[in-house]
Every structure is written in structure tokens, then in C-alpha cells.
Amino acid sequence: MRKIIFIGRSESGKTTLTQAMKGKKLTYHKTQYINHYDVIIDTPGEYAETKELAGSLAVYSAEADVVGLLMSSTEPFSLYPPNVTSCANREVVGIVTKCDHWAGDPEQAAEWLRLAGCKKIFMTSSFTGEGITDIISYLKEEHEVLPWETVKAQYDKLGYGEGNNDDQMNINGVVV
Numbered sequence: 148m149r150k151i152i153f154i155g156r157s158e159s160g161k162t163t164l165t166q167a168m169k170g171k172k173l174t175y176h177k178t179q180y181i182n183h184y185d186v187i188i189d190t191p192g193e194y195a196e197t198k199e200l201a202g203s204l205a206v207y208s209a210e211a212d213v214v215g216l217l218m219s220s221t222e223p224f225s226l227y228p229p230n231v232t233s234c235a236n237r238e239v240v241g242i243v244t245k246c247d248h249w250a251g252d253p254e255q256a257a258e259w260l261r262l263a264g265c266k267k268i269f270m271t272s273s274f275t276g277e278g279i280t281d282i283i284s285y286l287k288e289e290h291e292v293l294p295w296e297t298v299k300a301q302y303d304k305l306g307y308g309e310g311n312n313d314d315q316m317n318i319n320g321v322v323v
């Protein structure tokens with residue numbers, strides 16, 4: 148996996164997304180410091196909100212292969228200046244979080260992330276699982292095989308893949 152750093156204001160859902168990507172139980176945990184040893188670098192929202200701390204995000208982004216700028220679908224405004232992605236010397240992607248939220252406007256958040264300079268945007272929800280596998284697939288390195296790719300290969304081998312209609316199953320060459 149390529150290493151990603153999550154940047155976004157407090158409560159934007161960075162820690163919950165980290166838990167969802169790792170298949171962990173979703174529990175509230177206030178991020179207090181940056182742990183840059185992990186494959187996902189989770190940062191405290193205060194670093195993105197405070198001028199004096201923001202510089203360290205630039206330093207820690209050097210530890211990552213990809214920078215993920217998060218924005219919750221419930222945001223009333225954008226924290227990111229236009230084209231802020233040009234400050235990073237890493238690939239920067241936008242991640243809209245909380246797409247499941249009843250009060251959210253995911254398209255508005257995506258638009259703000261595009262304005263910040265993100266070309267690729269992921270629409271996600273850590274609660275429903277939307278978009279989680281898309282991020283993992285995006286971070287996958289060439290030699291890696293993801294768990295669902297192994298399962299799909301096994302299903303395809305058994306003939307459960309494309310071409311079968313819903314009421315027919317091909318088990319070891321026998322259509323039932």
C-alpha cells in the first residue's frame with residue numbers, strides 16, 4: 148500500500164475513515180498527535196486549523212506517498228484556499244466524508260475540494276462503507292493482491308462470474 152496522510156479540520160472524520168479502511172470497530176477517539184509510522188497517517192484537525200501548527204503538516208506529508216484532503220459533506224464552508232494543493236510535492240486527492248449524513252451536501256464539498264486543486268475525488272462514508280474500497284484500490288501497489296481480488300478470482304474460477312443470469316448458477320461447469 149502506498150502511504151497516505153489524512154488532513155482535514157477537526158471532526159471531518161479522519162480517524163473514523165482510518166478505522167473503516169482497516170476494518171476496525173468504529174469508536175470515537177480524539178486524535179492528539181501524529182503517528183507517522185502507520186500506513187495511514189492520521190493527523191489532529193487542529194493542525195489544519197492553526198497557522199502555527201499547519202507547517203508540520205507539510206513536513207509530515209513528506210513521509211507519505213499521497214496526501215488526502217478531507218472534507219465532510221456537512222461543512223458550511225471550506226477551510227482550503229484555492230489551489231492549495233500546489234503547496235504539496237506529493238499527489239493530492241480529495242476525500243468527501245459523511246456522504247450518508249442527512250444534512251450533508253456531498254456535491255458541494257466535492258466542488259470545494261476541486262477548487263482547492265484536487266483532481267481526483269473520493270465520495271465516502273465510514274458508516275455505510277461507500278468509497279472505502281475505492282481508496283484502498285487506489286493506494287494499492289502493482290505487486291499487491293487485495294483480499295477481494297483473491298475472492299473474485301476464486302468465484303470466477305468456479306464460474307460465478309459475469310455471463311450467468313440471476314436464476315442460474317454454474318458450479319464446476321454444471322448449470323443449476
Ligand SMILES: Nc1nc2c(ncn2[C@@H]2O[C@H](COP(=O)(O)OP(=O)(O)OP(=O)(O)O)[C@@H](O)[C@H]2O)c(=O)[nH]1
Nearest residue numbers: 157158159160161162163178191192245272273274
Ligand atoms: N454520519 C457520519 N458520521 C461520521 C462519519 N465518519 C465520522 N463521523 C462522525 O464524525 C465525528 C468525528 O469523527 P472523527 O473521525 O473523530 O473526526 P477527526 O477528523 O478524526 O477529528 P479530530 O481527531 O478531532 O481531528 C464522530 O462523531 C464520528 O462518529 C461518517 O461517515 N458518517
Ligand SMILES: [Mg+2]
Nearest residue numbers: 161162177178
Ligand atoms: Mg481524529
